């Protein structure tokens with residue numbers, strides 16, 4: 001599956017996230033979710049209202065250098081957006097805001113190649129693991145991480161990253177969990193992404209800042225601006 005995850009013509013932003021000590025244990029080190037987290041330093045979190053905007057937005061993000069795209073299930077168009085974006089060469093499209101097994105099944109049916117959830121429940125965790133799809137559940141405290149580890153998971157979205165205490169909190173939280181790696185999301189932006197990515201336990205960050213809200217005047221998404229923001233974010237790969 002590695003080749004399938006390598007974006008067309010793209011260069012993964014690093015091998016093992018943060019080199020560091022190789023991790024041991026199930027689900028760590030060489031997992032699919034690890035490979036996805038290593039493809040781009042920033043995962044755009046997308047809230048797209050109109051499936052007609054899906055392809056131009058995905059093309060602009062991929063052209064800018066970001067190939068891993070998280071389509072949130074926050075809009076009625078989301079499943080169609082996943083289908084459309086999956087047609088874009090080089091894009092690795094996943095579903096976000098996956099709250100339960102129904103969301104999981106619908107996302108997989110639409111072609112999602114990875115699954116992100118804002119939190120971790122045992123039901124969703126077990127179903128995602130059983131499906132074999134790369135899974136990045138949200139955690140915000142030590143208990144969440146321990147429940148994830150019990151399920152065999154060790155890659156997590158730290159959400160909501162800034163509201164949960166920011167870098168200071170994640171630094172403290174990561175200390176007892178040496179082999180765990182995180183994707184901080186929620187309040188991370190263009191200005192703060194580099195600081196997060198410099199942390200050895202951060203594999204990548206997520207954020208919605210890459211795609212400005214689409215104007216309602218019918219002109220569609222501002223693809224030049226999206227591409228510019230993506231390129232700026234992709235350039236952070238040297239830091240992660």
Ligand SMILES: O=C(O)C(=O)C[C@H](O)[C@H](O)COP(=O)(O)O
Pocket residue numbers: 045072074096097098116117118159185186187188206207208209
């Ligand atoms: O919808 C979801 O599934 C979420 O879990 C939340 C999103 O990842 C964050 O809301 C993105 O945060 P911002 O980059 O601060 O906008």
